[in-house]
Amino acid sequence: GDQVEQSPSALSLHEGTGSALRCNFTTTMRAVQWFRKNSRGSLINLFYLASGTKENGRLKSAFDSKERYSTLHIRDAQLEDSGTYFCAAEAFSGSWQLIFGSGTQLTVMP
Template sequence: GMPVEQNPPALSLYEGADSGLRCNFSTTMKSVQWFQQNHRGRLITLFYLAQGTKENGRLKSTFNSKERYSTLHIKDAQLEDSGTYFCAAANYGNEKITFGAGTKLTIKP
């Protein structure tokens, strides 16, 4: 299968809702990075994790290398959270980074 599988491909939430995105990895990865791509196409880093959990405001991300997954949780969704979210994982043994296919998030008022 694909080295990085990202789910769901699309997600629609009402303002104020909570939800989560997930990336599963086909092999053990050494780190993961989560990005938001805005309507201008600019990639904004949300988190970089080599292990464990990080929080920043309404966002929280977890990376479990052994269990081969990472999650991104959004609390109290706001209109400006709309965009496409990507996870990208770094392999052991080479310098390649593999991106998930993305989750298109739409926040409705």
């Protein structure tokens, strides 16, 4: 089965509001990365976490390997935050690999 379950698959927010994306893991992961797909289709690094929390501007991420989840919080959403967000966790499957979630399509509305 899927090792990384990302939710929600789609999310709509009004400008200025906030919400959270979540990834649950079926096994212990070494670290997690969060990405956003930009308008050109490139995956842009948002965070790398081996534990704890990190914050960057209006984004904050947390990773709890013991409880097997990671979250990405967006506050004061802006129109330019729209896009697809992916979490990816480091799992051992013969070698250490990034296992991606299926993505969250975020739409920020005026």
